[in-house]
Amino acid sequence: xxxxxxxxxxxxxxxxxxxxxxxxxxxxxxxxxxxxxxxxxxxxxxxxxxxxxxxxxxxxxxxxxxxxxxxxxxxxxxxxxxxxxxxxxxxxxxxxxxxxxxxxxxxxxxxxxxxxxxxxxxxxxxxxxxxxxxxxxxxxxxxxxxxxxxxxxxxxxxxxxxxxxxxxxxxxxxxxxxxxxxxxxxxxxxxxxxxxxxxxxxxxxxxxxxxxxxxxxxxxxxxxxxxxxxxxxxxxxxxxxxxxxxxx
Amino acid sequence: xxxxxxxxxxxxxxxxxxxxxxxxxxxxxxxxxxxxxxxxxxxxxxxxxxxxxxxxxxxxxxxxxxxxxxxxxxxxxxxxxxxxxxxxxxxxxxxxxxxxxxxxxxxxxxxxxxxxxxxxxxxxxxxxxxxxxxxxxxxxxxxxxxxxxxxxxxxxxxxxxxxxxxxxxxxxxxxxxxxxxxxxxxxxxxxxxxxxxxxxxxxxxxxxxxxxxxxxxxxxxxxxxxxxxxxxxxxxxxxxxxxxxxxx
Numbered sequence: 001x002x003x004x005x006x007x008x009x010x011x012x013x014x015x016x017x018x019x020x021x022x023x024x025x026x027x028x029x030x031x032x033x034x035x036x037x038x039x040x041x042x043x044x045x046x047x048x049x050x051x052x053x054x055x056x057x058x059x060x061x062x063x064x065x066x067x068x069x070x071x072x073x074x075x076x077x078x079x080x081x082x083x084x085x086x087x088x089x090x091x092x093x094x095x096x097x098x099x100x101x102x103x104x105x106x107x108x109x110x111x112x113x114x115x116x117x118x119x120x121x122x123x124x125x126x127x128x129x130x131x132x133x134x135x136x137x138x139x140x141x142x143x144x145x146x147x148x149x150x151x152x153x154x155x156x157x158x159x160x161x162x163x164x165x166x167x168x169x170x171x172x173x174x175x176x177x178x179x180x181x182x183x184x185x186x187x188x189x190x191x192x193x194x195x196x197x198x199x200x201x202x203x204x205x206x207x208x209x210x211x212x213x214x215x216x217x218x219x220x221x222x223x224x225x226x227x228x229x230x231x232x233x234x235x236x237x238x239x240x241x242x243x244x245x246x247x248x
Numbered sequence: 249x250x251x252x253x254x255x256x257x258x259x260x261x262x263x264x265x266x267x268x269x270x271x272x273x274x275x276x277x278x279x280x281x282x283x284x285x286x287x288x289x290x291x292x293x294x295x296x297x298x299x300x301x302x303x304x305x306x307x308x309x310x311x312x313x314x315x316x317x318x319x320x321x322x323x324x325x326x327x328x329x330x331x332x333x334x335x336x337x338x339x340x341x342x343x344x345x346x347x348x349x350x351x352x353x354x355x356x357x358x359x360x361x362x363x364x365x366x367x368x369x370x371x372x373x374x375x376x377x378x379x380x381x382x383x384x385x386x387x388x389x390x391x392x393x394x395x396x397x398x399x400x401x402x403x404x405x406x407x408x409x410x411x412x413x414x415x416x417x418x419x420x421x422x423x424x425x426x427x428x429x430x431x432x433x434x435x436x437x438x439x440x441x442x443x444x445x446x447x448x449x450x451x452x453x454x455x456x457x458x459x460x461x462x463x464x465x466x467x468x469x470x471x472x473x474x475x476x477x478x479x480x481x482x483x484x485x486x487x488x489x490x491x492x493x494x495x496x
Contacts, residue, residue: 016282023278030271033278034264037285041428044286180289182490239487242430 012040012048015082015198022081027112029104032078035158042179043196045238050203053233054195060225061155061175061191062207063218068153068173071096072125076103079157079197080113086201087157088120093205096155099147100126103160105139135166155204156185157197164188177201181234192227194234260288260296263330263446270329275360277352280326283406290427291444293486298451301481302443308473309403309423309439310455311466316401316421319344320373324351327405327445328361334449335405336368341453344403347395348374351408353387383414403452404433405445412436425449429482440475442482 003013019036022028050058065071073091075084075098091098100113110127117124129142131149140163143149154167157177161184167174168188176189177200186192193200211218255261267284270276298306313319321339323332323346339346348361358375365372377390379397388411391397402415405425409432415422416436424437425448434440441448459466 016279019282020278030268030278030281031264033281034267034285034288037282037287038289038292039285040282041286041289044428044430180292182292235490239490242483242487 009048011198012043015196016040018081019078022077025112026109027116028077028081029109031104032081035078036082039158039179039196042181042194045241046179046194046196047241048196050195050199051234051237053230053237054193054200055203056225057191057193057230058195058200058203059207059211060221061193061204062211063221064153064173064175064191065094065096065155065204066208066211067215067218067222068096068151070151071153071155072147072151073098073155074101074148074157074159075099075113075117075124076101076158077109077113080116083157083197083201084116085120086198086205088117088122090155090201090205090208091122093208097147097151098122098124099144100124101143101148101163103140103163105142133163133166133170135169136162141166156189157201159185161185161188181231181238186231190227191225192231192234194231257296259446260291263444264288266329267326270325273360274357275364276325276329277357279352280329283326284330287406287427287444290429290442293489294427294442294444295489296444298443298447299482299485301478301485302441302448303451304473305439305441305478306443306448306451307455307459308469309441309452310459311469312401312421312423312439313342313344313403313452314456314459315463315466315470316344316399318399319401319403320395320399321346321403322349322396322405322407323347323361323365323372324349324406325357325361328364331405331445331449332364333368334446334453336365336370338403338449338453338456339370341456345395345399346370346372347392348372349391349396349411351388351411353390381411381414381418383417384410389414404437405449407433409433409436429479429486434479438475439473440479440482442479 073096102109114124114127125144125147129144131143131145132141133143153173155175164185165188173190175191176185177193177197178185181194321335321344350357362372362375373392373395377392379391379393380389381391401421403423412433413436421438423439424433425441425445426433429442
Protein backbone atom coordinates (compact mmCIF):
# COMPACT_ATOMS: atom_id res chain seq x y z
CA UNK A 1 0.00 0.00 0.00
CA UNK A 2 1.33 3.42 -0.94
CA UNK A 3 0.59 6.34 1.34
CA UNK A 4 1.65 9.81 0.26
CA UNK A 5 3.27 12.01 2.89
CA UNK A 6 0.76 14.70 2.05
CA UNK A 7 -2.18 12.54 3.13
CA UNK A 8 -3.95 14.25 6.04
CA UNK A 9 -3.89 11.02 8.01
CA UNK A 10 -0.36 10.02 6.93
CA UNK A 11 0.98 9.33 10.43
CA UNK A 12 -2.03 7.27 11.40
CA UNK A 13 -1.92 5.21 8.21
CA UNK A 14 1.83 4.63 8.56
CA UNK A 15 1.35 3.48 12.15
CA UNK A 16 -1.30 1.04 10.94
CA UNK A 17 1.08 -0.31 8.31
CA UNK A 18 3.80 -0.79 10.94
CA UNK A 19 1.44 -2.77 13.15
CA UNK A 20 0.38 -4.99 10.24
CA UNK A 21 4.06 -5.61 9.35
CA UNK A 22 4.90 -6.47 12.93
CA UNK A 23 2.04 -8.97 13.07
CA UNK A 24 3.51 -10.63 9.98
CA UNK A 25 6.88 -10.74 11.73
CA UNK A 26 5.36 -12.27 14.88
CA UNK A 27 6.15 -9.36 17.17
CA UNK A 28 2.58 -8.22 17.59
CA UNK A 29 -0.27 -10.66 18.22
CA UNK A 30 -3.30 -10.53 15.95
CA UNK A 31 -5.41 -9.20 18.83
CA UNK A 32 -2.84 -6.41 19.10
CA UNK A 33 -4.46 -5.13 15.90
CA UNK A 34 -7.82 -4.86 17.64
CA UNK A 35 -6.14 -2.89 20.39
CA UNK A 36 -4.51 -0.69 17.76
CA UNK A 37 -7.89 -0.07 16.14
CA UNK A 38 -9.30 1.09 19.46
CA UNK A 39 -6.38 3.49 19.71
CA UNK A 40 -7.07 4.82 16.21
CA UNK A 41 -10.65 5.59 17.19
CA UNK A 42 -9.71 7.46 20.36
CA UNK A 43 -6.95 9.33 18.56
CA UNK A 44 -9.47 10.41 15.94
CA UNK A 45 -11.53 11.93 18.76
CA UNK A 46 -8.46 13.87 19.91
CA UNK A 47 -8.02 15.22 16.38
CA UNK A 48 -4.86 13.10 16.01
CA UNK A 49 -2.91 15.78 17.84
CA UNK A 50 -1.44 16.33 21.30
CA UNK A 51 -4.08 18.17 23.28
CA UNK A 52 -3.21 20.60 26.08
CA UNK A 53 -3.91 18.26 29.04
CA UNK A 54 -1.74 15.60 27.36
CA UNK A 55 1.11 18.04 26.94
CA UNK A 56 0.82 18.91 30.64
CA UNK A 57 0.90 15.22 31.61
CA UNK A 58 3.94 14.73 29.39
CA UNK A 59 5.72 17.50 31.29
CA UNK A 60 4.84 15.84 34.61
CA UNK A 61 6.01 12.49 33.24
CA UNK A 62 9.39 14.02 32.40
CA UNK A 63 9.65 15.48 35.90
CA UNK A 64 8.92 12.10 37.52
CA UNK A 65 11.39 10.28 35.26
CA UNK A 66 14.16 12.73 36.18
CA UNK A 67 13.34 12.63 39.91
CA UNK A 68 13.24 8.81 39.97
CA UNK A 69 15.93 6.66 41.56
CA UNK A 70 15.26 3.70 39.28
CA UNK A 71 13.04 4.73 36.34
CA UNK A 72 12.00 1.90 34.02
CA UNK A 73 10.31 2.04 30.63
CA UNK A 74 8.14 -1.05 30.00
CA UNK A 75 7.78 -2.11 26.38
CA UNK A 76 5.25 -4.55 24.94
CA UNK A 77 4.73 -5.70 21.35
CA UNK A 78 2.51 -2.84 20.22
CA UNK A 79 4.72 -0.21 21.87
CA UNK A 80 7.85 -1.72 20.29
CA UNK A 81 6.19 -1.82 16.89
CA UNK A 82 4.84 1.71 17.01
CA UNK A 83 7.55 3.59 18.87
CA UNK A 84 10.50 1.29 19.51
CA UNK A 85 13.04 3.83 18.36
CA UNK A 86 11.45 6.71 20.29
CA UNK A 87 11.27 4.63 23.48
CA UNK A 88 14.92 3.60 23.17
CA UNK A 89 15.90 7.23 22.66
CA UNK A 90 13.95 8.28 25.76
CA UNK A 91 15.58 5.51 27.83
CA UNK A 92 18.99 6.79 26.79
CA UNK A 93 18.07 10.41 27.41
CA UNK A 94 16.66 10.12 30.96
CA UNK A 95 18.56 7.67 31.44
CA UNK A 96 16.08 4.91 32.32
CA UNK A 97 16.21 1.16 32.08
CA UNK A 98 14.08 -0.50 29.44
CA UNK A 99 12.31 -3.81 30.06
CA UNK A 100 10.28 -5.86 27.62
CA UNK A 101 7.12 -7.23 29.16
CA UNK A 102 4.58 -8.92 26.90
CA UNK A 103 0.88 -9.41 27.43
CA UNK A 104 0.90 -12.64 25.40
CA UNK A 105 4.30 -13.94 26.44
CA UNK A 106 6.00 -16.66 24.42
CA UNK A 107 9.76 -17.27 24.20
CA UNK A 108 9.67 -16.53 20.46
CA UNK A 109 7.92 -13.20 20.82
CA UNK A 110 10.12 -12.21 23.77
CA UNK A 111 13.23 -12.90 21.68
CA UNK A 112 11.88 -10.94 18.72
CA UNK A 113 10.76 -7.90 20.67
CA UNK A 114 13.99 -7.80 22.73
CA UNK A 115 16.08 -8.08 19.54
CA UNK A 116 14.03 -5.33 17.93
CA UNK A 117 14.61 -3.01 20.87
CA UNK A 118 18.31 -3.92 21.08
CA UNK A 119 18.61 -2.95 17.42
CA UNK A 120 18.28 0.65 18.63
CA UNK A 121 21.57 0.26 20.49
CA UNK A 122 20.41 -0.07 24.08
CA UNK A 123 20.51 -2.71 26.79
CA UNK A 124 17.15 -4.44 27.22
CA UNK A 125 15.87 -6.27 30.31
CA UNK A 126 13.13 -8.87 30.50
CA UNK A 127 14.41 -11.96 28.74
CA UNK A 128 15.39 -13.61 32.00
CA UNK A 129 12.80 -12.66 34.61
CA UNK A 130 13.75 -13.31 38.23
CA UNK A 131 10.83 -11.58 39.97
CA UNK A 132 7.14 -10.94 39.57
CA UNK A 133 4.64 -8.14 40.02
CA UNK A 134 2.47 -8.96 43.06
CA UNK A 135 -1.25 -9.38 42.49
CA UNK A 136 -1.12 -10.67 38.93
CA UNK A 137 -1.75 -14.28 38.10
CA UNK A 138 -0.13 -15.90 35.05
CA UNK A 139 3.19 -15.10 33.47
CA UNK A 140 2.05 -11.55 32.80
CA UNK A 141 3.50 -10.90 36.25
CA UNK A 142 7.03 -11.87 35.23
CA UNK A 143 9.64 -9.15 35.47
CA UNK A 144 13.23 -8.55 36.51
CA UNK A 145 14.38 -7.60 39.99
CA UNK A 146 16.69 -4.85 38.73
CA UNK A 147 14.07 -3.50 36.33
CA UNK A 148 10.32 -3.30 36.96
CA UNK A 149 10.41 -4.97 40.38
CA UNK A 150 12.72 -2.38 41.94
CA UNK A 151 11.53 0.59 39.88
CA UNK A 152 10.11 3.59 41.70
CA UNK A 153 8.79 5.16 38.48
CA UNK A 154 7.54 3.12 35.50
CA UNK A 155 6.47 4.38 32.10
CA UNK A 156 3.90 2.01 30.61
CA UNK A 157 2.85 2.78 27.05
CA UNK A 158 -0.28 0.89 25.90
CA UNK A 159 -0.57 -1.10 29.13
CA UNK A 160 -3.47 -3.34 30.17
CA UNK A 161 -5.60 -2.39 33.17
CA UNK A 162 -4.66 -5.27 35.45
CA UNK A 163 -0.95 -4.59 35.13
CA UNK A 164 -1.31 -0.85 35.53
CA UNK A 165 -3.40 -1.29 38.68
CA UNK A 166 -0.98 -3.86 40.11
CA UNK A 167 1.98 -1.53 39.54
CA UNK A 168 0.17 1.28 41.35
CA UNK A 169 -0.71 -1.14 44.17
CA UNK A 170 2.96 -2.06 44.38
CA UNK A 171 3.63 1.57 45.29
CA UNK A 172 5.15 2.72 42.03
CA UNK A 173 4.58 5.99 40.24
CA UNK A 174 2.89 4.82 37.02
CA UNK A 175 3.08 7.00 33.92
CA UNK A 176 0.61 5.57 31.39
CA UNK A 177 0.45 6.42 27.71
CA UNK A 178 -3.06 5.39 26.69
CA UNK A 179 -5.43 6.94 24.16
CA UNK A 180 -8.56 5.93 26.07
CA UNK A 181 -9.09 8.43 28.88
CA UNK A 182 -11.64 6.12 30.50
CA UNK A 183 -9.56 2.93 30.46
CA UNK A 184 -8.62 1.32 33.77
CA UNK A 185 -5.01 2.06 32.88
CA UNK A 186 -5.66 5.79 32.49
CA UNK A 187 -7.77 5.90 35.62
CA UNK A 188 -5.23 3.98 37.71
CA UNK A 189 -2.15 5.86 36.53
CA UNK A 190 -0.34 8.45 38.63
CA UNK A 191 0.16 10.33 35.36
CA UNK A 192 -2.29 9.48 32.56
CA UNK A 193 -0.83 10.69 29.27
CA UNK A 194 -3.77 10.54 26.85
CA UNK A 195 -1.83 10.81 23.63
CA UNK A 196 -0.60 8.68 20.77
CA UNK A 197 2.67 6.95 21.66
CA UNK A 198 4.81 8.28 18.79
CA UNK A 199 3.77 11.82 19.70
CA UNK A 200 3.90 11.35 23.47
CA UNK A 201 7.37 9.84 23.81
CA UNK A 202 9.30 12.57 21.92
CA UNK A 203 7.25 15.18 23.79
CA UNK A 204 8.30 13.66 27.11
CA UNK A 205 11.89 13.69 25.84
CA UNK A 206 11.65 17.40 25.03
CA UNK A 207 10.46 18.12 28.58
CA UNK A 208 13.25 15.94 30.01
CA UNK A 209 15.78 18.16 28.25
CA UNK A 210 14.06 21.34 29.42
CA UNK A 211 13.81 20.27 33.06
CA UNK A 212 17.08 18.45 33.47
CA UNK A 213 18.82 21.20 35.44
CA UNK A 214 15.97 22.34 37.66
CA UNK A 215 14.87 19.99 40.42
CA UNK A 216 12.77 22.72 42.05
CA UNK A 217 10.76 23.16 38.87
CA UNK A 218 10.33 19.41 38.58
CA UNK A 219 8.99 19.12 42.12
CA UNK A 220 6.60 22.03 41.64
CA UNK A 221 5.44 20.51 38.34
CA UNK A 222 4.75 17.19 40.06
CA UNK A 223 3.05 18.82 43.03
CA UNK A 224 0.65 20.88 40.95
CA UNK A 225 -0.58 17.92 38.89
CA UNK A 226 -3.91 16.23 39.56
CA UNK A 227 -4.57 13.09 37.50
CA UNK A 228 -8.34 13.29 37.84
CA UNK A 229 -8.42 16.92 36.74
CA UNK A 230 -6.24 15.95 33.80
CA UNK A 231 -8.65 13.24 32.64
CA UNK A 232 -11.58 15.61 33.10
CA UNK A 233 -9.81 18.14 30.89
CA UNK A 234 -9.26 15.44 28.25
CA UNK A 235 -12.97 14.55 28.30
CA UNK A 236 -13.97 18.20 27.97
CA UNK A 237 -11.57 18.52 25.04
CA UNK A 238 -12.99 15.45 23.28
CA UNK A 239 -16.53 16.73 23.75
CA UNK A 240 -15.62 20.18 22.45
CA UNK A 241 -14.18 18.44 19.41
CA UNK A 242 -17.25 16.24 18.95
CA UNK A 243 -19.69 19.08 19.42
CA UNK A 244 -17.64 21.28 17.10
CA UNK A 245 -18.27 18.66 14.45
CA UNK A 246 -22.01 18.95 14.80
CA UNK A 247 -23.75 20.13 11.69
CA UNK A 248 -24.99 23.70 12.12
CA UNK B 249 -10.20 -18.09 25.88
CA UNK B 250 -13.14 -18.63 28.19
CA UNK B 251 -15.62 -15.82 28.68
CA UNK B 252 -18.38 -16.23 31.24
CA UNK B 253 -21.86 -15.10 30.20
CA UNK B 254 -22.02 -13.01 33.34
CA UNK B 255 -19.09 -10.84 32.25
CA UNK B 256 -20.29 -7.24 31.87
CA UNK B 257 -18.65 -7.03 28.44
CA UNK B 258 -19.65 -10.56 27.36
CA UNK B 259 -21.16 -9.55 24.01
CA UNK B 260 -18.21 -7.36 23.10
CA UNK B 261 -15.68 -10.04 24.03
CA UNK B 262 -17.59 -12.72 22.11
CA UNK B 263 -17.70 -10.48 19.03
CA UNK B 264 -13.94 -10.03 19.31
CA UNK B 265 -13.46 -13.79 19.49
CA UNK B 266 -15.63 -14.25 16.39
CA UNK B 267 -13.55 -11.76 14.42
CA UNK B 268 -10.31 -13.47 15.48
CA UNK B 269 -11.72 -16.87 14.42
CA UNK B 270 -12.83 -15.50 11.07
CA UNK B 271 -9.36 -14.10 10.43
CA UNK B 272 -7.97 -17.58 11.06
CA UNK B 273 -10.50 -18.93 8.58
CA UNK B 274 -9.55 -16.34 5.97
CA UNK B 275 -12.94 -14.62 5.85
CA UNK B 276 -11.79 -11.43 7.53
CA UNK B 277 -8.54 -9.71 6.57
CA UNK B 278 -6.05 -8.87 9.32
CA UNK B 279 -6.78 -5.16 8.86
CA UNK B 280 -10.42 -6.05 9.49
CA UNK B 281 -9.29 -6.49 13.10
CA UNK B 282 -8.10 -2.89 13.23
CA UNK B 283 -11.48 -1.81 11.93
CA UNK B 284 -13.13 -3.98 14.58
CA UNK B 285 -11.01 -2.35 17.26
CA UNK B 286 -12.18 1.07 16.15
CA UNK B 287 -15.74 -0.18 16.45
CA UNK B 288 -15.07 -1.45 19.97
CA UNK B 289 -13.85 1.98 21.02
CA UNK B 290 -16.86 3.81 19.62
CA UNK B 291 -19.25 1.25 21.08
CA UNK B 292 -17.63 1.77 24.46
CA UNK B 293 -18.49 5.48 24.14
CA UNK B 294 -22.11 4.53 23.45
CA UNK B 295 -22.15 2.42 26.62
CA UNK B 296 -22.35 -0.73 24.45
CA UNK B 297 -26.10 -0.21 24.13
CA UNK B 298 -28.55 1.04 21.52
CA UNK B 299 -29.03 4.73 22.20
CA UNK B 300 -32.28 6.57 21.42
CA UNK B 301 -31.17 8.21 18.15
CA UNK B 302 -29.94 4.83 16.91
CA UNK B 303 -33.27 3.21 17.71
CA UNK B 304 -35.00 5.99 15.75
CA UNK B 305 -32.69 5.46 12.77
CA UNK B 306 -33.37 1.72 12.94
CA UNK B 307 -37.09 2.42 12.68
CA UNK B 308 -36.52 4.64 9.65
CA UNK B 309 -34.28 1.96 8.14
CA UNK B 310 -37.11 -0.56 8.46
CA UNK B 311 -39.52 1.88 6.81
CA UNK B 312 -37.19 2.41 3.85
CA UNK B 313 -36.54 -1.32 3.43
CA UNK B 314 -40.29 -2.03 3.32
CA UNK B 315 -41.01 0.87 0.93
CA UNK B 316 -38.21 -0.16 -1.44
CA UNK B 317 -38.77 -1.76 -4.83
CA UNK B 318 -35.41 -3.56 -4.81
CA UNK B 319 -33.85 -3.48 -1.33
CA UNK B 320 -30.38 -5.01 -1.08
CA UNK B 321 -28.31 -5.86 1.98
CA UNK B 322 -24.56 -5.59 1.29
CA UNK B 323 -22.33 -7.90 3.29
CA UNK B 324 -18.56 -7.69 3.69
CA UNK B 325 -16.20 -9.88 5.68
CA UNK B 326 -16.57 -8.15 9.04
CA UNK B 327 -20.36 -7.95 8.72
CA UNK B 328 -20.57 -11.64 7.79
CA UNK B 329 -18.32 -12.59 10.71
CA UNK B 330 -20.16 -10.51 13.28
CA UNK B 331 -23.77 -10.74 12.17
CA UNK B 332 -24.08 -13.16 9.25
CA UNK B 333 -27.04 -14.95 10.74
CA UNK B 334 -28.84 -11.75 11.72
CA UNK B 335 -28.32 -10.24 8.26
CA UNK B 336 -29.62 -13.39 6.55
CA UNK B 337 -32.68 -13.35 8.81
CA UNK B 338 -33.35 -9.70 7.96
CA UNK B 339 -33.02 -10.39 4.22
CA UNK B 340 -35.61 -13.15 4.53
CA UNK B 341 -37.91 -11.02 6.67
CA UNK B 342 -38.07 -7.88 4.50
CA UNK B 343 -37.58 -9.67 1.96
CA UNK B 344 -34.41 -8.14 0.53
CA UNK B 345 -31.66 -9.49 -1.66
CA UNK B 346 -28.28 -10.08 -0.09
CA UNK B 347 -25.04 -9.39 -1.93
CA UNK B 348 -21.50 -10.05 -0.78
CA UNK B 349 -19.16 -7.20 -1.60
CA UNK B 350 -15.66 -7.27 -0.16
CA UNK B 351 -13.28 -4.41 0.49
CA UNK B 352 -10.25 -6.64 -0.10
CA UNK B 353 -11.67 -8.85 -2.82
CA UNK B 354 -10.00 -12.13 -3.68
CA UNK B 355 -11.71 -15.17 -5.25
CA UNK B 356 -10.92 -17.23 -2.12
CA UNK B 357 -12.41 -14.74 0.29
CA UNK B 358 -15.47 -14.22 -1.95
CA UNK B 359 -16.09 -17.96 -2.00
CA UNK B 360 -15.69 -18.26 1.76
CA UNK B 361 -17.91 -15.33 2.67
CA UNK B 362 -20.60 -16.35 0.16
CA UNK B 363 -20.55 -19.93 1.48
CA UNK B 364 -20.78 -18.63 5.04
CA UNK B 365 -23.84 -16.54 4.20
CA UNK B 366 -25.44 -19.36 2.18
CA UNK B 367 -25.07 -21.58 5.24
CA UNK B 368 -27.91 -19.53 6.74
CA UNK B 369 -30.22 -20.84 4.02
CA UNK B 370 -30.51 -17.87 1.71
CA UNK B 371 -29.59 -17.02 -1.85
CA UNK B 372 -26.49 -14.85 -2.05
CA UNK B 373 -25.44 -12.53 -4.89
CA UNK B 374 -21.98 -11.21 -5.65
CA UNK B 375 -19.89 -14.14 -6.78
CA UNK B 376 -20.39 -13.30 -10.45
CA UNK B 377 -20.44 -9.51 -10.78
CA UNK B 378 -21.78 -8.12 -14.05
CA UNK B 379 -21.88 -4.42 -13.17
CA UNK B 380 -20.04 -1.82 -11.18
CA UNK B 381 -20.75 1.12 -8.89
CA UNK B 382 -19.92 4.34 -10.75
CA UNK B 383 -17.20 6.54 -9.31
CA UNK B 384 -15.13 3.85 -7.64
CA UNK B 385 -11.83 2.75 -9.05
CA UNK B 386 -10.57 -0.83 -8.53
CA UNK B 387 -12.56 -3.99 -8.07
CA UNK B 388 -14.24 -2.55 -5.02
CA UNK B 389 -16.77 -1.24 -7.55
CA UNK B 390 -17.79 -4.73 -8.69
CA UNK B 391 -21.42 -5.65 -8.09
CA UNK B 392 -24.34 -7.43 -9.71
CA UNK B 393 -26.90 -5.82 -11.97
CA UNK B 394 -29.85 -7.47 -10.21
CA UNK B 395 -28.45 -6.63 -6.77
CA UNK B 396 -26.58 -3.49 -5.75
CA UNK B 397 -26.59 -1.90 -9.22
CA UNK B 398 -30.38 -1.84 -9.53
CA UNK B 399 -31.14 -1.40 -5.84
CA UNK B 400 -33.11 1.65 -4.75
CA UNK B 401 -32.39 1.05 -1.06
CA UNK B 402 -29.13 -0.50 0.21
CA UNK B 403 -28.26 -1.48 3.76
CA UNK B 404 -24.50 -1.24 4.24
CA UNK B 405 -23.22 -2.49 7.59
CA UNK B 406 -19.58 -1.49 8.33
CA UNK B 407 -19.06 0.16 4.94
CA UNK B 408 -16.07 2.25 3.87
CA UNK B 409 -16.53 5.93 3.10
CA UNK B 410 -15.76 5.83 -0.62
CA UNK B 411 -18.34 3.15 -1.30
CA UNK B 412 -21.01 4.76 0.86
CA UNK B 413 -20.53 8.11 -0.87
CA UNK B 414 -20.58 6.50 -4.32
CA UNK B 415 -23.82 4.69 -3.53
CA UNK B 416 -25.44 7.97 -2.42
CA UNK B 417 -24.10 9.64 -5.58
CA UNK B 418 -25.69 6.85 -7.60
CA UNK B 419 -29.04 8.00 -6.23
CA UNK B 420 -29.66 5.20 -3.77
CA UNK B 421 -31.10 5.43 -0.30
CA UNK B 422 -28.14 4.31 1.83
CA UNK B 423 -28.77 2.88 5.29
CA UNK B 424 -25.40 2.67 7.06
CA UNK B 425 -24.67 0.75 10.22
CA UNK B 426 -21.48 2.34 11.54
CA UNK B 427 -20.34 2.94 15.12
CA UNK B 428 -18.41 6.09 14.25
CA UNK B 429 -20.89 8.98 14.02
CA UNK B 430 -18.25 11.15 12.34
CA UNK B 431 -17.14 8.68 9.67
CA UNK B 432 -17.64 9.59 6.04
CA UNK B 433 -20.03 6.64 5.83
CA UNK B 434 -22.23 7.96 8.64
CA UNK B 435 -22.12 11.48 7.25
CA UNK B 436 -22.95 10.38 3.71
CA UNK B 437 -25.75 7.97 4.60
CA UNK B 438 -29.42 8.73 4.10
CA UNK B 439 -29.97 6.87 7.37
CA UNK B 440 -26.93 6.65 9.68
CA UNK B 441 -27.55 3.90 12.22
CA UNK B 442 -24.87 4.46 14.87
CA UNK B 443 -25.13 1.13 16.62
CA UNK B 444 -23.30 -2.16 16.87
CA UNK B 445 -24.30 -4.48 14.02
CA UNK B 446 -25.56 -7.42 16.10
CA UNK B 447 -27.83 -5.05 18.02
CA UNK B 448 -28.85 -2.94 15.03
CA UNK B 449 -29.93 -5.68 12.63
CA UNK B 450 -32.41 -7.46 14.96
CA UNK B 451 -33.74 -4.03 15.99
CA UNK B 452 -34.40 -3.17 12.34
CA UNK B 453 -36.10 -6.56 11.98
CA UNK B 454 -38.40 -5.79 14.91
CA UNK B 455 -39.43 -2.51 13.30
CA UNK B 456 -39.99 -4.28 9.97
CA UNK B 457 -42.51 -6.55 11.68
CA UNK B 458 -44.18 -3.63 13.44
CA UNK B 459 -44.53 -1.49 10.32
CA UNK B 460 -45.27 -4.15 7.74
CA UNK B 461 -48.98 -3.36 7.44
CA UNK B 462 -48.89 0.42 7.58
CA UNK B 463 -47.47 2.24 4.58
CA UNK B 464 -48.79 5.58 5.89
CA UNK B 465 -46.83 5.17 9.09
CA UNK B 466 -43.72 4.21 7.13
CA UNK B 467 -43.93 7.29 4.96
CA UNK B 468 -44.47 9.58 7.92
CA UNK B 469 -41.54 7.92 9.70
CA UNK B 470 -39.29 8.52 6.70
CA UNK B 471 -40.50 12.09 6.20
CA UNK B 472 -39.89 13.12 9.80
CA UNK B 473 -36.27 11.86 9.84
CA UNK B 474 -33.30 14.18 9.51
CA UNK B 475 -29.90 12.46 9.24
CA UNK B 476 -27.93 15.45 10.46
CA UNK B 477 -30.16 15.88 13.52
CA UNK B 478 -29.74 12.18 14.20
CA UNK B 479 -25.93 12.41 14.20
CA UNK B 480 -26.08 15.53 16.38
CA UNK B 481 -28.22 13.60 18.86
CA UNK B 482 -25.67 10.77 18.86
CA UNK B 483 -22.83 13.22 19.58
CA UNK B 484 -24.78 14.80 22.43
CA UNK B 485 -25.44 11.33 23.83
CA UNK B 486 -21.75 10.37 23.66
CA UNK B 487 -20.73 13.60 25.37
CA UNK B 488 -23.33 13.16 28.11
CA UNK B 489 -21.86 9.70 28.66
CA UNK B 490 -18.27 10.98 28.68
CA UNK B 491 -19.05 13.89 30.97
CA UNK B 492 -21.05 11.60 33.26
CA UNK B 493 -17.83 9.63 33.69
CA UNK B 494 -15.93 12.65 34.94
CA UNK B 495 -14.64 12.32 38.45
CA UNK B 496 -16.61 14.52 40.85
